[in-house]
Amino acid sequence: MSVLKVQDLKKTYGKIQALKGVSFAIPEGAVFGILGPNGSGKTTMLSIILDVLNADSGSYSWFGQPASPDLRKRIGSLLETPNFYHYLSGVNNLKITHSISGRGDAAGIDAVLQKVKLYERRNSRFSSYSLGMKQRLAIAAALLGDPQILVLDEPTNGLDPVGIMEIRELIIELSKKGHTIIMASHLLDEVEKVCTHVAILKLGTLVSSGSVEDVLMDEDVVEASAADLQQLKTVLSNIPGKTTITVTDLTVQVHFPKGTAKPDEVNRYCFDHGVTLQQLSIKKKRLEEKFFELTNN
Amino acid sequence: MLNLFRTEWLKIKNYPGFWWIMGITVLSYPGINGLFYFIYKDQTGNEKTAAKMLKMLIGNPFEFPEVFRTVAFTSSLFVVIPAILVIMLITNEYTYKTNRQNVIDGWSRNQFLIAKFLNVVIISMIVIALYIIVTLVIGFITSADAAGKWKNINSIGLYSLQVLAQLSFAFLLGLLIKRAFIALGAFIFYKVILENIAAGLMGKYANDAGRFLFTESSDRLTVLPAFIGKLNPDSYNKSLSLLNQQALITFGFIIVFWGLIFWIYKKRDL
Secondary structure (H helix, E strand, C coil): CCEEEEEEEEEEECCEEEEEEEEEEEECCEEEEEECCCCCCCHHHHHCCCCCCCCCEEEEEECHHHHHHHHHEEEECCCCCCCCCCCCCCCHHHHHHHHHHHHCCHHHHHHHHHHHCCHHHCCHHHHCCCCHHHHHHHHHHCCCCCCEEEECCCCCCCCHHHHHHHHHHHHHHHHHHEEEEEEEECHHHHHHHHHHEEEEECCEEEEEEEEEEHHCCCEEEEEECCCCCHHHHHHHHCCCCCCCEEEECCEEEEECCCCCCCHHHHHHHHHHHHCCCEEEEEEEECHEEEEEEEEHC | CCHHHHCCCHHHEEEEEHHHHHHHHHHHHHHHHHHHHHHHHHHHHCCCCCHHHHHHHHHHCCCCCCCHHHHHHHHHHCCHHHHHHHHHHHHHHCCCCCHHHHHCCCCCHHHHHHHHHHHHHHHHHHHHHHHHHHHHHHCCCCCCCCCCCCCCCCCHHHHHHHHHHHHHHHHHHHHCCCCCCHHHHHHHHHHHHHHHHHHHHHHHHHHCCCHHCHHHHCCCCCCCCCCCCCCCCHHHHHHCCHHHHHHHHHHHHHHHHHHHHHHHHCCCCC
């Protein structure tokens, strides 16, 4: 079942078309990364599904039902920046989150503050917090009451390397417990480490979406090396089924349509043509590489 | 509803700025009316001929039943102070972007506004309660004769309408402008300068159409004290005869203001 289904969402700001008909579905239990360069429409889309922005057209549904405030109460969200009352302490701000959403209780507030390591500063005013502490409080608010769905827009903003690692571990831990996490981020490395699914946006258009495997593996690349690289290239140039061939300093890469590469056949083909391979592997694309390829950056 | 009230209470109970201005509001109403009363008492309370003539001329505006109108009129001059509170409560939400966080956390846009409407009603009730207390205290101190004491008690209702209408207008400006100082400046400029000039000109050249303006309509619910009215009896009597109409217009504006507020907030991106 889809936790969130987005259909043909469109949004304009004056002459700028921020979303140009975006559709996708997020399966239950997924860690869904939303990627895209600045201005690609990530935050606009998250703002629409959280009812902060009105879409020009299109629709979305949570848990198969039309969006409503009551459904939003079941979602822990961090959108763009930590938004809290500056004159109130961390704990008093979380009391407001609890009062509105109904998520958590007094003990739950203490627990999330401990989880994000803000418990010692819980009675300090929000305005006295550092950027990283503000971000931690926003994460604590999202975690309050252990919601099944989390929407996190750039959750590692302002965090130090240890904080980034802690958030990564937290997301993995929540994912293992069956939570669905929707996360927009610029940190491709982080997304690749934790996400099961991704959607890539470019200038308001969805350019790719699906499981990380599917998005990254749009073709098979077999990487091979031999003592005589030039001879290997000549032999592999004639291998049946290949689409293109590229040569690096140390290897030859043969591209096949997705799902058709068979390394054992490549090995036999080379051997039959007088080349003994020193290395043979299926090369997996990095998310970063794929991202740049799709967004032309 | 209780949850909305409870949440708003959580927002303001530890907000020093709110309590400072609330304190100023609570002190200013009795303070300013008391000041006028003591000036009056000082000027008329001796045996000099001039003092006796003054008292004979203006009567005692602080005696029942006239005290209801006198205190309502002087209090109406200080609506800017509670307006600061109202403007602050809505513009703060924009400054801290907490209005959007409230919606993200599970309030509907309407719930957010109902919560704010509760704030405006409560602040209005505090101001009205202050008016009633000050009126009764001054009235009982100064009035010897109880006959006809409650004749002008409808001033409570009229003043209440005025306060709610003008604070609703302040809220609308805060919502539209989003910045506290600019909204407050706009409120003061419009109410104190622009509308007074417009109402004055309309009084002269447009058959007094100024009485239909946003805040002038409710300003006319608190008529001038009778001793000032005596300077222009025709105008004073006319303003008394139009009180019911002005009350209806004011009520209409309250509906329009809140209708606009809910409509704008529904259409606007947060």
